[in-house]
Amino acid sequence: MIVRIPLSAPDITEDEIEAVSSVLRTSSLSLGPRLEEFEALLAERHGAESAIAVSSGTAALHLAIRALNIGNQDEVIVPSFTFIAVSNALLYEGAVPVFVDIDPVTLNMNPAQVEAAITSRTRAILVVHTFGIPADMDVLCEIAERHHLYVIEDACEAIGATFHGRSVGTFGDIGVFGFYPNKQITTGEGGALLVRDGQVAKRVRAMRNQGRYPTEDWFQHREIGFNYRLSELSCALGTAQLKRLGSILAARAKVAAQYRQRLLELSAIQCPVAEYEDRTISWFVYVVRIAEHSPDGLRDRVMARLFEQGIASGRYFAPIHCQPAYEAFTQKHRSHLPITESVAQRTLALPFFNRMTSAQVENVSEAIISIMREEMR
Numbered sequence: 001m002i003v004r005i006p007l008s009a010p011d012i013t014e015d016e017i018e019a020v021s022s023v024l025r026t027s028s029l030s031l032g033p034r035l036e037e038f039e040a041l042l043a044e045r046h047g048a049e050s051a052i053a054v055s056s057g058t059a060a061l062h063l064a065i066r067a068l069n070i071g072n073q074d075e076v077i078v079p080s081f082t083f084i085a086v087s088n089a090l091l092y093e094g095a096v097p098v099f100v101d102i103d104p105v106t107l108n109m110n111p112a113q114v115e116a117a118i119t120s121r122t123r124a125i126l127v128v129h130t131f132g133i134p135a136d137m138d139v140l141c142e143i144a145e146r147h148h149l150y151v152i153e154d155a156c157e158a159i160g161a162t163f164h165g166r167s168v169g170t171f172g173d174i175g176v177f178g179f180y181p182n183k184q185i186t187t188g189e190g191g192a193l194l195v196r197d198g199q200v201a202k203r204v205r206a207m208r209n210q211g212r213y214p215t216e217d218w219f220q221h222r223e224i225g226f227n228y229r230l231s232e233l234s235c236a237l238g239t240a241q242l243k244r245l246g247s248i249l250a251a252r253a254k255v256a257a258q259y260r261q262r263l264l265e266l267s268a269i270q271c272p273v274a275e276y277e278d279r280t281i282s283w284f285v286y287v288v289r290i291a292e293h294s295p296d297g298l299r300d301r302v303m304a305r306l307f308e309q310g311i312a313s314g315r316y317f318a319p320i321h322c323q324p325a326y327e328a329f330t331q332k333h334r335s336h337l338p339i340t341e342s343v344a345q346r347t348l349a350l351p352f353f354n355r356m357t358s359a360q361v362e363n364v365s366e367a368i369i370s371i372m373r374e375e376m377r
Contacts, residue, residue, distance in 0.1 A: 005364060038239045043194070063226075078100070084320050129168050157282075185248060259271070303315070
């Protein structure tokens with residue numbers, strides 16, 4: 001089957017192509033001026049003192065955990081309704097992800113569940129801004145402060161989103177971003193950290209480069225590090241993309257509004273909330289929910305029928321605690337997550353990308369409406 005409308009697609013212009021090509025005309029392909037430029041622009045965009053670019057959002061999460069000395073049997077509170085890298089990064093360091101349920105509207109972690117999950121072993125709260133919708137950072141940061149916990153923000157899906165006018169990724173001790181090709185902006189593969197503490201930032205920079213510190217010999221490694229560097233090519237691409245972030249977010253918001261206008265008439269589908277009083281959304285994906293009490297397997301049948309028409313879709317997210325890779329782990333760390341499990345069975349991500357045309361939105365919407373009406377007869 002030929003996919004006519006993909007689930008996502010990167011938005012690359014001639015400016016990006018020229019930026020990357022220009023790097024190939026230089027002798028610096030790693031740890032050079034493009035890295036410095038990208039980091040400076042990212043920090044400026046968020047009002048942060050510094051940004052540290054790395055090879056992926058997963059690498060950024062791993063470095064955040066390690067830099068805060070979170071390790072063996074330390075507990076970190078995380079949502080299960082998110083991408084698996086969030087908890088994998090904890091397991092890399094021997095820490096324990098403690099899964100909590102989500103709010104049924106925002107799909108972010110429920111602060112009341114967070115409070116109840118804190119124990120003497122809890123070291124941090126890892127907040128995910130799900131689908132680009134900011135979590136309730138006022139409440140979560142207050143909980144963390146009261147219990148002397150770190151806050152790590154996973155803003156990999158939320159660059160440009162704000163909570164009470166402040167950029168996500170700047171509330172916690174460390175904010176993490178990802179720039180995979182399905183994100184709002186891309187570096188191909190890549191990620192970044194915003195780090196509040198200068199000494200922690202210095203350590204993160206060393207660890208991304210095999211544990212090297214800048215004043216020491218290239219073959220001097222003060223601690224165990226990793227090859228989590230981001231190439232000059234990727235940084236050049238990221239800089240060009242970041243410079244037009246405003247227009248990119250506006251284009252994505254327009255697509256989201258078009259979907260909502262077409263699908264609101266369909267009672268069997270629940271559209272995401274379009275706006276909030278206290279936060280701005282950075283539209284990462286457009287995820288609708290099949291109505292509760294729908295026939296078993298309806299979401300998957302809809303996906304299959306969309307695919308037959310050449311339209312891609314996705315099940316965002318399959319809960320981490322239900323993943324085959326976590327079967328042995330969750331046998332010992334069972335969680336009661338009824339909202340997560342209910343929502344995850346009904347979520348359907350529709351094609352969504354910067355350059356999606358009105359005709360494509362109409363095509364997908366008509367297909368969904370037709371399929372749902374037939375399935376609900």
